Amino acid sequence: MTIAVDVSLVRGAFALDVAFTAPAGLTALFGRSGSGKTTVIDLIAGLARPDRGRIALDGELLLDTASGRDLPTHRRRIGTVFQQARLLPHLTVRQNLGYGRWFARHRPDAAGLGFDDVVGLLGIDHLLDRRPAGLSGGEGQRVAIGRALLSRPRLLLMDEPLAALDAARKAEILPLIERLRDGAGIPIVYVSHAVSEVARLAGTIVVLEAGRVTAAGPAEAILRRGDLGAYHAAEAGALLEMVVEADEPVSGLTRLAGVAGRLVVPNLARAVGTAVRIRVPARDVIVSLGHPVGLSARNVLSGRVLSISPTGESAALVEIDCNGAVLSARLTRASVTTLALAPGHPVFAIVKSVAFDPEGVGTGWASGVMEI
Known part of the structure; x- marks a missing residue:
């Protein structure tokens, strides 16, 4: 399954004009803060609308401004994991996970992992009766990932999911993302400005700089380049x-x-x-x-x-x-x-x-x- 993005927008002093294709596996949107990575995620998810563009998932148009097509967010079948877990504070972990399952009920023909599969994959069975206030940052992100998976998405968007975590919690979550990438059968678009994360996780990298794509391709080819500006040159390898x-x-x-x-x-x-x-x-x-x-x-x-x-x-x-x-x-x-x-x-x-x-x-x- 591939996602093809060709969009542009202008918001005040910021202009975004990007085009790329993300193949199966994990594609990293990589660049410094303010380069437009989160804006691209929002456009794919349907949380924002471009001035012009097309977004297609496995050949199906999610958005086409020329024809007026704009599939609502809830019909795009896309799971999103943000920097913060954004769990519902008055619900238990089990009930927060159930929020994702509620979306799946409206997709009876959609394939995906079941409740027990997700709980086992993420190792959160001992957390099911807790509320978000009693979770660590890493535990909260596990639950947020589980909620996204239980909505039976055909694409998973991850917007710097480790940014708010300390080193120890990152070390817990990274292997989980690897397992999702390798075993869940769901393509992932992953936003990060951390070279170590991108090098560990990505099969494909799209480099953004000031709202433009400056490079895109296999991770091993992109990461060793030194011609992508001073920031990227310093991290080449x-x-x-x-x-x-x-x-x-x-x-x-x-x-x-x-x-x-x-x-x-x-x-x-x-x-x-x-x-x-x-x-x-x-x-x-x-x-x-x-x-x-x-x-x-x-x-x-x-x-x-x-x-x-x-x-x-x-x-x-x-x-x-x-x-x-x-x-x-x-x-x-x-x-x-x-x-x-x-x-x-x-x-x-x-x-x-x-x-x-x-x-x-x-x-x-x-x-x-x-x-x-």
């Missing part, structure tokens, strides 16, 4: 798909293998053969012309320079092809000149083993991210 090859108990390290080569990272407590996705920020990659000797860094990957792109007055992003996997390195232009780097030049990419967050690792392709 590569995504690598790796497999746990072995643990080194004596050293407390885990060895990973992938197309790019082998990497050594702090112990992941993952079974051999487990697939993980790693994000390697471009700012943490060092480039050498020869194989390094006498360094503490244990990760050295060989490759060839693929491209060199300026990312400001003094910096450049160097893409390195490591046996088909592409790494990015953020260097000064002076370093590029000193090393005489050019496309096709053989180099070695060096990354420290300890420069990452092991708590960010999940399992399964595209289901977890660690930064090294």
Whole structure:
């Protein structure tokens, strides 16, 4: 199921003009605050109307200003999860979930998860008799996600659902979103300005800047780019798909293998053969012309320079092809000149083993991210 969006509006000094197609899976609307991400979500949900545009879900027009079609929000079959849980304070968790089931009753032919399935998936069975005032932020968001799922949506919109949570609560919710993405069979459009969230969750990324789409495509291609403005250039990095090859108990390290080569990272407590996705920020990659000797860094990957792109007055992003996997390195232009780097030049990419967050690792392709 895909959603196609082509809309524009002007609200005071803010102008939005975006067009993109979101395929099945999780699509992230990514950009800094004020770029228009939430406005796009509101337009898809039917909570706002553009001056001009079309929105189609799996070929069905939800909105077409040219013909006057504007399907009401309750008929769009879209579930929405906001930054705040927005639960009804006078109802218990069970009754709040029932609010979502009420919408599903008006959709007898709609497929979706049942009450027990959702409660089990989100781990909220022990919360059913509580009221919202007795829930933590993370528990409230679980219930809000459950309410959205029980409405049997054909699309789930998530507008920065982790923004109001602390690190511990985010760590609870991220695996749930992964499970929804991989097992619920519902496409998700996810709003965020946090690179770590987007890298961990997204299969597709749409980058917004000042109400415009500046880039869109597969996550691994978008996140390593450095030509999307200073904000995005600073966060550029590569995504690598790796497999746990072995643990080194004596050293407390885990060895990973992938197309790019082998990497050594702090112990992941993952079974051999487990697939993980790693994000390697471009700012943490060092480039050498020869194989390094006498360094503490244990990760050295060989490759060839693929491209060199300026990312400001003094910096450049160097893409390195490591046996088909592409790494990015953020260097000064002076370093590029000193090393005489050019496309096709053989180099070695060096990354420290300890420069990452092991708590960010999940399992399964595209289901977890660690930064090294």
